[in-house]
Amino acid sequence: MERREGISKLLGRELYIDDVPMDRGLWGATVRSPSPRGRIREVRFSPDVNWDEFVVVDHRDIPGENHVWLIESDQPVLAADSVRHVHEPVVLLAHHSREMVHRAVRSVEVIVDPAPPVLDFRLPPGADGIQHGTDNVFSHIVIRKGDVDAALADAPVVIEGTYETGAQEHVYLENQGMVAWIDGDVVVVKGSLQCPYYVHAALTHGLGRAEDRVRVIQSPTGGGFGGKEEYPSVLALHVALLALKAGAPVKMIYDRPEDMAATTKRHPAWIRHRTGVDLDGRLLAQAVEVVFDGGAYVTLSPVVLSRGLIHAGGPYACDNVRIDGRAVLTNSVPFGAFRGFGAPQTIFAVERQMDKIAEELGMDPVELRRMNLIREGQSTATGQIIRDGADRLEVLDRALDLSAYREKQEEHARFNAAHEDLRRGVGLSTYFHGAGFTGGGEVHLSSVAKVEARPDGRIEVLTSNIEMGQGTLTIFTQIASESLGLEPDDVVIAEADTFRVPNSGPTVASRTVMVVGRLIEKACADLVAKLGDSDLRGPDLKQAIVDWYRKHSGGVLDGAARYEPPPGTSWDEDSYRGDAYGAFAWGACVVEVEVDLRTLGTRVLDVVAVQEVGKVLNELLARGQIQGGVVQAIGWALMEECVWSDGAMVNNQLTNYMIPTSDDVPPIRVDFLEAPYAHGTGGAKGIGELPVDGPAPAVAAAIEAATGTHPRVIPVTPERLMELYDGA
Template sequence: MGDATSLLEKWLSASEFLVIGKKVSRVDSLEKALGKALFTEDYYIDYFLGNTLYVKQVLSTYPHARLKSISLPEHLRSKDVKLFTARDIPGENQVGYALPDQPLLAEGKVRYHGEVVALVASMDMDEALRAVEEVRVEYEPLPYILDPLEAMNRNDILIHEEAGSSIAFKTRVRRGNVEEGFSRAHVIVENEYKLHHQEHAYLETEAALAIPSIEGGVTIIGGLQYPHLGQRIVARILGLPLSKVKIVAPYIGGGFGGKDDEGPLTCAKAALVAYLTGKPALLIYSREESIKVHPKREAAIIRYRSGADADGRLTAIDVTIIHDTGAYANRGPFILWRATMHASGPYVVPNARIDGYAVYTNKVYQGSFRGFGNLSIQFAVERQMDQLAERLGLDPVEFRLKNIVREGFFTITGQLLDHSVGVADALVKVANTCRWRERRREIEEFNKHSERIKKGIGVAVAWHGISTSRGVPDWSNAYVKIEQDGSVTLYTGIVEIGQGSPSSAHVQIVCELLGVTPNRVRVVYGTTDSPDTGATHASRGSSIGGIGVYIAASKLRERLSELASRVLGVSVEDLVFADNKVYSKSNPGKQISLRDLVKEAVARGVELSATGYFFLPKGRFDDAVGQGFAYPAYSYIVVVSEVEVDTLTGVVRVTRVYPGLAAGRIINPQQVEGQIEGAVAQGVGYALMEKLVFSDNGEVLNTNLTDYVIPTIKDVPEIAEPIYVEDLFKYGPFGAKGVGEMALIPMPASIANAVSHALGVNVTRTPLTPEEVLRLIGRL
């Protein structure tokens, strides 16, 4: 039996598949359509109603203040309302992700308006809600800073005194000689881009139901994207061994990265109450709590200078990235690292100087969000590319193709792109599909004769490193067993947050390799009883998460192939696994049902379970100069957007979008199409309307879905059928790479480029609200 790498290579060159690449319905679709799928609150209603403590959070009303005292009025204590503060935590009050700078419950001082300072719990929900309002918190206000540029240059006000600076983390890339590169430039473009926070606005707010066990442990049913991370954080807070903490992620009503950060903390708060009281505890965030408390997409200031020679080749870039990381570092260092490594876009740049800064401020902190640090930097890259093309008199697509990365080229970190680089092909195909040159001419002709309505078309290209950052180990793990009736049970730590990884892609991998039909595969997912598969983030659910499934199923396929070969008297190469049976390709009459083959396996001592583990190989990286191996591979996305702009009202409408993906093997085109459609809608929201509004003391003012505006179905443009370039990834299951984040990353840039084309203005800020558009054209 081959090792993991040889197993991955075995099916990479296959051209025919039974279910891979086909539009297969998800195994959970009927359950969800009928309303039978259980989310966190459903478990409470069905099993724990009337016997549970309701937990609510006491939030800071100051952006920066010392905590003097926290107490519960006597009349609430007499009603059996319970108060929990940092002093009640039996383990370690530390939940910092990248840096150990964050408590679960505020201790010593608060650092942003909305920080959780205490928990209250009661068997009566109304009493719990009243208690939140009546808990007495004494504060000593401190000076605060909301502007990251100000925070970078001041040491008299520190969000974290122990750090000695408000710069939480720095990154850098140094390649070639930037000054020499600019000296060879025929044109140089320089801009400062300002990009805003974005709220996840998932339909289901954060929720966790914790149940204490008689053995002194706790089980938590909660909305999170990495059960094993939740397990580690809960165990740390409670001072328990991991073996006494079980996490189950049920169906989750949207994540987008937000429940990767806040989900484990929600679980830890509910677990703390359950563990200390010996009673089940339920914590569900209100919409207002959710928007105030959980991390947001980073706000960024990006200073970008780039040059190109007279032939249209990029010569140098000089980039400074400043992220408003908020009160705590959280994932900020990894978000900044990813932004820095992607700062060239998918283009060849011989000379690069990039500096990144994650800066503390007294605002809600930044965190994981679909696109993870890459959306903002690709916005800057693609605006620069359009302006360079214009200055050179080149078509934007032509200019990009002159500089696009291809197989055998090097990135700005000096990494060789030795395979899986299909972006140029994708760009050409999307440009042909949308009739790029003809549409630009048609639109420009239309604009000559239309005074109020202006049209525009914009292209944007992006790349996104597959797997987690180079500094974080990444692996895949799964367990597959064949039951004695020939059905299959699959265990994976990947979570179902609506993307369909465990309910579709993983099932298809099993079906392809073992020949079972989807209705005979059961998936046990999102639980610490399954192997630690890593997080459901970074577009790794189907790709990286699926590797373990693939390897485990491949091991079983090899065992059953050897057995079937002996039973049927044919060669292993002649066997076909399909429709719950195994038969000879050359003589289909020779066949055996999978059920009977399993009986033979049991009788002959053939093991019917297997684990699949794969540790992604990652090369060396030198942080001092920002050179070396960054990611095992990249997925690429091309988006062309058409817009109409009403110059009287400033309203921008995206009318049509043409997407193209170079993301390895497409396991389920139907699922990928759904991901693209959702990403387009989210990108329209980010580019045109979504905006958090902060008060002068850092309070988020628009904490509901009336005032925080997200797209409706009327805002979603017509989306052309996606184009797929299957540039196979040698470590992906059947060559698959990540898909989930891709279409979102270049969407804002493509819209901004289209608006710029329509109006002849330089778009450097988001969102493009009507007020911003009117400002750009000088009417406001």
């Protein structure tokens, strides 16, 4: 099936939040902290502006609790007495004129008595830097399996390596934006977002309103990648506060520099591995330390850390594992959800460590991986036994075959001997990604999906999962129409409006198809069962629905399903033992690069990404997800670098923060293997995040093969590679 809203998007007819004209509304804007840390001494409004024309909101206007509802209650909606990062919101303004309000922002001065900021997450904070608990640690998690210390002591070889990954900006092409208005006694917020019920919860807490007096509607969303997971709650609170005070609709649309400077990014990470191996290369012990930069507030850092740690050992079997990780405070703009959610960082480290082990043992990195990849019946770091019918060796071999990995190695040896200023190399990574919320997360979410029949026989699907480019509208249409034997046009996907749709959870964590899709299947079955004949499908079903409505005037025929964990799974949150995810998808990636020794610039020549995903429900959409994820990861590996000053991004524009263009990447060659997952929709496992995990270490490995350097830090910019190359 082709993308359902595709033609509408191709013809520019999809109406994003800034595309809908406001009726007599105001434009909102944000006054932000100029300082990374300190007490607010004064907020000075310039006498040159007639402030009577403006709606002005500060922390005293917040009717509910002054914090953004999430894991902890530490992030203020608007700073009251002190600030913890540059760009922290302090005052909100609204005016009829977009230009006037943005100009007025410059006429409000936030004067801060500075305190010493904590800016390097890799260093322990000084006593005067403590701002959270006793040690600035937001979250500390340890995963233990076997006896690592004993195994390291006994191992014939112990190899150490330290790895670092940088922040990454989402660069969704549609900036953050929202509109709020008052409808009777209901505050309505509509905008670009991934998680309607997160925003709903944040509004009920911050505005101190009952759940039925807050309504959240998702508008067509121009990309998210995690960037519209938690941040929209902040923006929703701001725009709602302005609308409440103004008594009129208010729209806030960030421009690109504000969006890049003030919203979340991927967590920077520092990761150290100590790995015990035997002389054949078998993993005996993995000791991993992980530190993530959380930024100024807790936000989602504990869960990002959790997922990062669960993936930190890689897709390998090892009996003795200790993964010890912390997310810590710095006075930086808070880091947040970004496709992969901590896993790309830790997988970069473990994959680079595997290459280092291979090199130190004089082994082939392919054979090292082949030996250690999890086999059926073996377990992950949390002790989750893998018995999913997937053949991880086949994933690896398929990637090697498709990429002609061995042939390329030989070809490169000849090429490099023949060229003075060019070097080619090929690199490999193997990886995995758990789909859905971690551990008991899905049970806790307890998602509900609904389907509702219409009197004309069509079916409407109601969930809180949204389309942001990844294909939800198409896949949900496909799932419902195939479940019921109906034509796609007979399926309507409801707008994600909290007044209509049940809470089927956030649109994150590669869970939409695997988890929510399955609920739609079950809800469809529930609806059909109500008609008294569970075998009804297609035109017969449609007719039965029409007949039902004739008989039940005023009634509603619907079906619903609530999440139930797959039987036999267990997770212990305290010990971090058990089944972390319902299923893992598996991947292998081969990257070929050419390094120009004049500039130390790296050009990617070829990429092959092979993944086992349970079942591909829609080939075109699945391929597009993989290709897009791979290119994001290539950007992160090679060129996407945030430049910081006082914990704020200073290259916050697209001319200075580089993402790959069409001319920077080759065709991304994708292949799928399928071992159906019994509890996923049609056998499918989640695939949204998997493609971001593998390319960065494969790029680094390819550069290593080409140049003989050992990239341990990404992005491998030409500047960084020149230091490595000239030092080598």
